[in-house]
Amino acid sequence: MPHAAPVLIADVPELESVLRDCFPADDVVYVSTLADSTMALGSREYRLIIVGLHFDHYSMFELVRYVRTLPRFKRVPIYCIRALPARLTDAARSGIEHAVRLLGAQAFIDVKPGPLAAEQMCKRLTEMLPVQGMTDGR
Structure with a gap:
């Protein structure tokens, strides 16, 4: 069986260890700037893309839009997350959810702060890992 794509x-550097820990058995490429993300997208295939709301000074929307312009990533699932505490009104959350879907992401996952936040976030993210070969564009 071929090695699964990473x-x-x-997202922001402060979340790197927490988010990497969500995927202990997987190869993870972690980037914290828009420039690094475009370089990473040019260098290999991915089976899942996760973009944080606070990524590179709120560049989440720009990255999702860019990924969807690349034909080889048209079918790769993208999930946007908010994992840092930030006050969001219901209207703001709804607007973000709507915007990420319009840009081509599957969903916006709003992680509520609390003692089990990291565990709950990891569970939700790992449930979204596609089966190898299901999103490779074939």
């Missing part, structure tokens, strides 16, 4: 995670 997971690309684009």
Whole structure:
């Protein structure tokens, strides 16, 4: 069986260890700038892309839009997350959810702060890992 494509995670540096720990058995490429993410997208395939709301000074929307312009990533699932505490009104959360779907992401996952936040976030993210070969564009 061929080696599974890695997971690309684009978020703030403070969350790197927490997000990497969500995928202990997977190869993870972690980037924290828009420039690094475009370089990473040009260098290999990915089976899942995760983009944080706070990524590179709120560049989440720009990255999702860019990924969807690349034909080889048209079918790769993208999930946007908010893993840092930030106050969001219901209207703001709804607007973000709508915007990420319009840009081509599967969903916006809003992780509520609390003692089990990291564990709950990891569970939700790993449940979204596609089966090898299901999103490779064939």
